Amino acid sequence: MATSKLAVLALFALLGSVSCQAGGYYDYYYPTPQRPPTPSPAGTHLKVGYYRNKCAAAYVDVEAIVKKHVKATDAGMQAGLVRLFFHDCFVRGCDGSILLDTFSNDTSLTPEKFGVPNFPSLRGFEVIDAAKAEIEAACPGKVSCADIVAFAARDASYFLSAGGISFAMPAGRYDGTVSLASETLPNLPPPFAGFDQLVKMFGDKGLDASDMITLSGAHSIGRSHCSSFTRDRLPPSNTSDMDPAFAATLQAKCRSANAGTDNTVMQDFKSPDVLDNQYYKNVLAHKVLFTSDAALTTNFTSNNLVRAYADFVPYLWQQKFEKAMVKMGGIQLKTADNGEIRKTCRKVNNRT
Ligand code: HEM
Ligand SMILES: *[C@@H]1O[C@H](CO)[C@@H](O)[C@H](O)[C@H]1NC(C)=O
Ligand SMILES: *[C@@H]1O[C@H](CO)[C@@H](O)[C@H](O)[C@H]1NC(C)=O
Ligand SMILES: *[C@@H]1O[C@H](CO)[C@@H](O)[C@H](O)[C@H]1NC(C)=O
DSSP: OOHHHHHHHHHHHHHHHHHHHHOOOOGSSSOOOOOOSOOTTTTTOOOOTTTTTSSSOOOOHHHHHHHHHHSSSSHHHHHHHHHHHHHHHHSSSSSSSSSSOTTOOOOTTTOOOGGGGTTTTTOOHHHHHHHHHHHHHHHHHSHHHHHHHHHHHHHHHHHHHTSSSSSOOOOOOOOOOOOOOGGHHHHSOTOOOOOHHHHHHHHHTOOOHHHHHGGGGGGGEEEEEOOOOGGHHHHSSOSSSSHHHHHHHHHHHHOOOTTTTTOOEHHHHHHHTOOHOOOOOOTTOOOOOOOOHHHGGSSHHHHHHHHHHIIISSSSHHHHHHHHHHTTTTTTTTTTOOOOOBBBBBBBBOOO
């Protein structure tokens, strides 16, 4: 047992960046989740309207600048921005570490954005860059990249829900200086996770089971690469409870004339670009992509919440989603002592 595990690890160490290109979770040995340092209580030092009086020369509406850039992009990028926030917060807390192009101290180490869960699927980076550039020009050195990511996720939720999801996002985060691909798989739940693993991995971040169920509703927007679900969800290895007709549709879409092409499909076949409670109807209809989506019906309490979100109480899910996004935005926050306000979101500031 131990030797075969070691052999697997050694194999992946050898394959390194080569297998990284192939993408997909299933090529990787999945390590046991690490328990991170105790998460900071959600939202500790954050404030709504934090940037209101932060720019010295003149009044600059920082949040409006972010909103403008998010509005200008397409629905796919907006979905990407919602996911970017989740992936930032779950690895080293909400500190913009997902945005760094290098772990500048040691360029031989790959940053988070090239970790298996993020590359090549994660998107929205250019929207953050554009917002940051405009903000820096108007109000240099004051606004963290971590806050821009949080605002952008909030604004993307707003536009994709046609205003149905609308909330204040507290701010005052600081940017981190470390970003490591090796920390992505242990901290980000994989699509083949079952209910208990999902609860555990969200619990490690200070989020409870209902936060997990609520935030999973973000799978009512955006896309997935076929490599993220084919292996455990589609025939011939179908041990899943997926609707057979839906599975057949996915198979057809995932089959490519070009062998080796990792096609994409929409998360929500019904209303792919609308952030709404349709996801929960899809879960109940067995028309969802991931094991982690289908898992929400495998626990009695969870199944009841899914049903409530699907149709029982109008706008219940939207309200809970707003609260859960704010709570997620409070994971393991940095302070002025262990963080910084980056000048460029892709690199840490120069040390003097
Ligand atoms: C519960 C555990 C979760 C798992 C296992 C999971 C897994 C995944 C996977 C595998 C993809 C497809 C990536 C690809 O192949 O292109 C995806 C897409 C997505 N996820 Fe999740 N996710 C989870 C929770 C969340 C949460 C909490 C959010 C945000 C609140 C979120 C937002 C999204 C969005 C918006 C997309 C579409 C991204 C795009 O179109 O670019 N997910 N997720
Ligand atoms: C960067 O490298 C220096 C020298 O090797 C080391 O002392 C420092 O702790 C490193 N910083 C980080 C953030 O790892
Ligand atoms: C596997 O797929 C076949 C063909 O679509 C279907 O008849 C069967 O019920 C599926 N098995 C499971 C366990 O879902
Ligand atoms: C359902 O999940 C909750 C939260 O993890 C847990 O407390 C409860 O025991 C689970 N119920 C069953 C029947 O497993």
